[in-house]
Amino acid sequence: MTGKDRLRELLDAVLDEQHRSLDEMASGAHSSPYHFTRQLSAGAGEPPVAMRRRVMLERAAWQLSRGATVTDAAFAAGYESAEGFGRAFARAYGHPPSERADGDHWLPAPNGIHFHPPMSLWVHTGEHTMTQPLDLLVHHDLDDTRDLIDLAKQLTDGDYRRELSPGARVHSWEGEEASVAAVLTSLVFTKEVWLAAILGEDFPADRPDHVGALRRRHDDVAPRWLEMLRDMERRAAWDDRIVDALCEPPESFVLGSIVAHVLTYDAHRRLGVRAMLRELGVDADEGDPINWLRRRTEATA
Known part of the structure; x- marks a missing residue:
């Protein structure tokens, strides 16, 4: 398997709906949590848990823009409560999830990897974020x-x-x-x-x-x-x-x-x-x- 294919496999494990924890992600990629984290961080420049959290928030923002309720978006993103989701969403986007915002649902990323509807990853090679x-x-x-x-x-x-x-x-x-x-x-x-x-x-x-x-x-x-x-x-x-x-x-x-x-x-x-x-x-x-x-x-x- 090539390095590129292996990275794709790691990314798929991050995004899998059933993988809510680091252990589950690593198991899905046939790896230990330690090696899974090292491989993904080296290949994508972002730890797996942080990447999944960000991508799930991007998906939630997209779902909200299409009429989903805050509660539905929260549980779909893996949060145990709408309140916890609301705090995380506000920290990331600068406004509560109940406040509809037009425009891009992508958050700044160190690697240009983002959620792309309906449930896939998009690699944006020209992304420019804060140094x-x-x-x-x-x-x-x-x-x-x-x-x-x-x-x-x-x-x-x-x-x-x-x-x-x-x-x-x-x-x-x-x-x-x-x-x-x-x-x-x-x-x-x-x-x-x-x-x-x-x-x-x-x-x-x-x-x-x-x-x-x-x-x-x-x-x-x-x-x-x-x-x-x-x-x-x-x-x-x-x-x-x-x-x-x-x-x-x-x-x-x-x-x-x-x-x-x-x-x-x-x-x-x-x-x-x-x-x-x-x-x-x-x-x-x-x-x-x-x-x-x-x-x-x-x-x-």
Whole structure:
């Protein structure tokens, strides 16, 4: 059997309706889970579980566009609940599955392999997605912010709002960020306000900062922020400019510089809030992207 035929066999095992787990995929390809993962990752540049999850979401998006219910699409994609499917769909597409969206159902892929109706794979050789370093920086920022918000749930409200660094400011034109609450709020609000400026939306008005609300705000803005960056990459729009009418007076900004600004100061804030959490007795790791990527890879292998 040629290498190309073997890769096709591996891909068929990923897509088989009966193969819901890594063990089942590997068995369908007459391989062990370890060797199956290694072979597919080497041949397609994507672990099998991650590929199946993405392709099933693409199929679900196509089914929804043709009138399927969210519940039917969720179970067909292998999810145990519509709620879990809804969260995964929103993270991937930037909007809930109940919100119909016109256009392409394909998600960014490292290999150009996508769902093609009614149930096959399509290899798109000209696909262009975010470069790996940028993609990792963006995803690490979003994942790490979410994890830090979750760690803050261990604090009492008093500790959450305690001013541990009086007078601390990231920018001279912004307010103090002296508490865990203030820093985490800035991490979320920064994306909300830049998203509004770039997309021409209204300035976010309702901004509750207690931990539960902050997590919901993050879960809302994160997929939309990610989709906006992917769109910039697809359109090669990094050098485009926007005029932010929310500024007084209005200012012009290069889109690529906005992304660099957010990633730079988000990294600064995340390191700072880690120190605060440790001071308050919360076990916070170092936030190293190397360790984050290892955990992420293991979780999808």
